[in-house]
Amino acid sequence: MTAMPxxxxxxxxxxxxxxxxxxxxxxxxxGFGLDHRIWDREVRVLAxxxxxxxxxxxxxxxxxxxxxxxxxxxxxxxxxxxLRRLDVTAATVVGWSFGGQAAFRAAAQCPELIERxxxxxxxxxxxxxxxxxxxxxxxxxxxxxxxxxxxRDRFAARRESILSxxxxxxxxxxxxxxxxxxxxMPSWAAVACYHSMLETDLLDDIERVRVPVLQLIGATDxxxxxxxxxxxxxxxxxxxxxxxxxxxxxxxxxxxxxxxxELLAFIDSDQTASAPxxxxxxxxx
Numbered sequence: 001m002t003a004m005p006x007x008x009x010x011x012x013x014x015x016x017x018x019x020x021x022x023x024x025x026x027x028x029x030x031g032f033g034l035d036h037r038i039w040d041r042e043v044r045v046l047a048x049x050x051x052x053x054x055x056x057x058x059x060x061x062x063x064x065x066x067x068x069x070x071x072x073x074x075x076x077x078x079x080x081x082x083l084r085r086l087d088v089t090a091a092t093v094v095g096w097s098f099g100g101q102a103a104f105r106a107a108a109q110c111p112e113l114i115e116r117x118x119x120x121x122x123x124x125x126x127x128x129x130x131x132x133x134x135x136x137x138x139x140x141x142x143x144x145x146x147x148x149x150x151x152r153d154r155f156a157a158r159r160e161s162i163l164s165x166x167x168x169x170x171x172x173x174x175x176x177x178x179x180x181x182x183x184x185m186p187s188w189a190a191v192a193c194y195h196s197m198l199e200t201d202l203l204d205d206i207e208r209v210r211v212p213v214l215q216l217i218g219a220t221d222x223x224x225x226x227x228x229x230x231x232x233x234x235x236x237x238x239x240x241x242x243x244x245x246x247x248x249x250x251x252x253x254x255x256x257x258x259x260x261x262e263l264l265a266f267i268d269s270d271q272t273a274s275a276p277x278x279x280x281x282x283x284x285x
Contacts, residue, residue, distance in 0.1 A: 021050055031121070039054050059193065060189070070195075078102075088113070097249065100121070123232055127198050128199070139199045150191060167247055216262055219245050
């Protein structure tokens with residue numbers, strides 16, 4: 001049976017949750033502009049043995065789209081509140097891209113709730129360069145042109161942004177579908193999330209994230225680099241990094257079989273938070 005509830009997380013703000021299956025809980029959180037629809041294949045594979053919750057962040061998909069509340073701290077609170085109101089006591093949380101930042105913050109705050117973490121195409125701690133994180137461009141080089149493009153022509157801006165994340169151009173039908181999904185996010189939410197995504201620093205949370213972490217990153221990801229993922233892997237207490245060859249920022253679409261195999265193996269492993277996966281290990285798939 002499939003349930004699709006709305007969960008109240010803030011005054012007048014509800015998140016849409018696709019709730020499918022029964023068993024150990026797996027939570028899927030999409031990235032900037034996208035939503036539960038990106039996880040179709042993963043839900044189909046996981047739901048026969050798991051309760052799979054796809055949570056649309058505020059401003060995304062079918063969730064409410066208020067004018068404010070898009071900082072990573074608030075998005076992490078939304079995630080934790082939603083899980084508690086859905087009677088989840090322990091979960092594996094999978095955060096992709098911007099969703100990985102919110103999931104990482106939530107894992108740092110609530111390790112008793114988030115017992116495992118999967119970072120997909122996300123360096124989690126930063127999405128831009130800083131003195132302590134030397135990867136990508138600094139936010140002052142990234143944020144203004146993105147906002148200018150969004151305000152000038154959000155249709156073209158979303159299409160260009162999505163296309164630029166692929167290792168190879170996707171089929172036109174796939175690109176059109178992703179753009180359609182992205183346009184569910186209004187411009188005010190996009191502008192706020194650009195600031196949040198590219199200006200947030202979670203470096204202090206590295207020492208607080210003690211749960212097992214699986215990092216899945218495209219080897220040619222132009223958004224969150226594999227180099228940044230390696231840097232994070234070396235600093236996490238219990239982490240395994242898998243770099244997906246010939247893959248950009250959309251591993252669930254660009255490398256679905258390899259991505260799915262790694263994700264399922266991690267979720268279904270017998271290890272617990274007290275038994276390390278393979279600390280600071282990196283492989284190429």
